Amino acid sequence: MKALSRRFFDRDPRQVSRDLLGKILVRGRGEMMGRIVETEAYLGADDAAAHAAAGRTSRNSVLWGPPGHAYVYFIYGNYFCLNVSCLPDGVAGCVLLRALEPLAGFEEMARNRGMETSFEPRSLRLLTSGPGRLCEAMEITRERDNGADMTLRSSQLWIADDGHRPRKIVVTPRVGITKSAEAPLRYFIYGNEFVSGPKGARAGRR
């Protein structure tokens, strides 16, 4: 499987968010893998909800670096969230990965999540359907993964394209923010069981 190119990420986060749906997040050489089914775009200084709006700090400096790198931050005293930087070096912007469909490494994911391994759809959903959950399942932390180059197969964390293309994509406002809360910048694969939130929301309702 091929890793996505630098150029893929050197674009507007809205376009990258859309095109990341169906791609595969890979841990190491494939010990754990999940198909990306839900994303959100975060823009630059003009996007009040984006960390980039606060200006460049030691926490968010990856956002201003070259495209295709992991921006991992700690939130609510408990969880990590994984983003991929977009746009050229010097320009901020990123995509938040919100949900994965597990493809490989079920047992390790379950262990990391403190769950019994089960192949029931109910349980599989709990592994990676949410930004905090997917990071816990794939052992993504700031210390370990922040700044990783996700365009290299040699990285501990990278993104692959297996040729899969989603059938239909839905766009809604982003989840869990208070500023710029109405902007339609959340993207997900229509009807996919692993999209976060209650069942109705997966069909595009809110």
Added chain:
DNA sequence: ATATCGATTATCT
């Protein structure tokens, strides 16, 4: 099925 609430800490004002 939906609503509300508390946990817990890095980061910024």
Added chain:
DNA sequence: GATAATCGATATG
């Protein structure tokens, strides 16, 4: 000192 790109538990219909 307040806030936060979340989650899981608990309460209520």
